[in-house]
Amino acid sequence: MRAGGMSGGAAPVEPQQRRDEDVGHRIPAGRAALSGLVATAAALGVVELLAGALGGVQSLVISVGDAAIDSVPGWLERAAIAALGTHDKPVLLTVVVLVCALLGAGLGLLARRRFAIAATGFVLFAGLGVAAALADPRGSALGTVLVGLLGAAVGVVLLHRLLAEARVPEPGAGGQQEGVASETDRRRFLLVAAGVTALAVAGGVGGWLLTGRERLGELRAAIRLPVPFRQAGPVSPGADLEIPGLTPLFVPNKEFYRIDTALRVPIVDPTTWHLEIRGRVDNPFTLTYGELMAMPQIEADITLSCVSNEVGGDLVGNARWQGVPLRPLLERAGLQDGATQLLGRSVDGFTAGFPTITALDLEEAMVAVAMNGEPLPAEHGFPARLVVPGLYGYVSATKWLSAIELTDWDVDGYWIPRGWAKEGPIKTSSRIDVPAPGSRVAAGRRPIAGVAWAPTRGIEGVEVRVDDGLWQQAELAERLDVDCWRQWYLPWDATPGRHVIAARATDGLGEVQTDERTPVAPDGASGYPVIEVVVEG
Secondary structure, eight states, rough: OOOOOOOOOOOOOOOHHHHHOOEEEOOOOHHHHHHHHHHHHHHHHHHHHHHHHHHOOOHHHHHHHHHHHHSHHHHHHHHHHHHHGHHHHHHHHHHHHHHHHHHHHHHHHTTTTTTHHHHHHHHHHHHHHHHHTTTTTTHHHHHHHHHHHHHHHHHHHHHHHHHHHEEEOTTTGGGGGGHHHHHHHHHHHHHHHHHEEEEEEHHHHHHTTTTTHHHHHHHHHHHOOOOBBBBBOOOOOGGOOOTTOOOSSSSSSSSOOOOOOOOSOOOTTTTTTTEEEESSSOEEEEEEOOOOOOOOEEEEEEEOOOOOTTTSSSEEEEEEEEEEHHHHHHHHHHHHHTTTTTEEEEETTTTTEEEEEHHOTTTEEEEEEEEEEEEGGGTTTTTEEOOTTBBBBHHHHHHHHEHHHHHHOOOOTGGGGGGGOOOOOOOOOOOOSSTTTEEEEESEEEEEEEEEOOTTTTTTEEEEEESSSEEEEEEEOOOTTTTSOEEEEEEEOSSSEEEEEEEEEETTOBBOOOOOOBOOOOTTSSSSSEEEEEEOO
């Protein structure tokens, strides 16, 4: 406070002196908490800005979130994915930011009486963020430490300044001028806090803009995909039923489900990226992006599914993938005895492994570089990822691929110690899209429609049951490929009332989708999709 608070003709006291002497003044708890919160926001803004501007320094906020993901029990991760689906990451980031805000407010309250301890708290919290960031293989140790220390220093300095502005006279200490002076100081404090907050937001936004997403978009736009030596077949009109509300044969890239452990999508520069093939091989080698793109490529229509997909869920999608087959890469490397597992490793350290024999037997197993006719989107693994038909993503679909390691079967990928099965073949499954679950529809002739999938085996039939009636054969769209889902529909004379609709699929081996309900853990959910609708007449 600059004015007021003088008693008995005393000379004005500067903020720092007032902090030391603390005579006739106090810091309201609300202002102290706000000071800590704003100082913390500014520190985080500086850290985010520097992380975006400097190569090799990861966001400390994102790193703390990643560490939280890695440390929580498997059951909690499964519950989060089941409850939040593709919204799990924004929710977790919001929680991390709120926790930081609460800690900052707490440090502000502590600083009223113990500023040195509060300052130490800033350093300790920065240290936690640095430790989390150093676990990322992409990070520069020196740069990360320096950025963390600078962020802590900014937080401490701003907290000191804000607390100086937050002081008010003790009640009754300033005579008639106390009210006017207090209002002036309140406005001054809020103005300073608002200015610092604006700078914090600018730093955070600037850090995001400097992550390279814009440049990555330019690089992707300049890529010219080679013509595959083996192309996927043409899509006949009968392969896509085009029923309103029915999921399209190919899910658009922007609508394709995304489940992974990356809180922030890795931005990988293809001009510096390389892929290592190593481990139990005779001839380890490295490929640049240009070398990978120059290799013979294939195109295949493949349905991918997340093991966390509930019965009737939407964590499944079909796309036309293009890439380099795994088999020639493994043959070039020369497999050694004991190379029984192919372990994909991401640029952020994530790993997923599956039997090597699968990569050798399946011609469509590939290092994918394109999705639905365009270079992989950043969200789906640019510049390269693994795509393996018939396996859930948690054991096969490594995005932002940096290495293919040949190991023995005892080496576990990321999800295995967290309670998921070592092997993850996709189960024969179906889903009802039309009518929408819980919807109200008009009576009359209506379609019941959906999709069914059993990659590597194909779908031979789908049956539908309404209420307690008999199972009826649905009509199938034309088959595109055994690795690709098939659409189906059944004409239905809908009568007024509440109805329960179920579906079940039969795969190419004659296996009928089981009615036994099991949870997603440890190897994928099973059971019929069942919906309830109301027909209004």
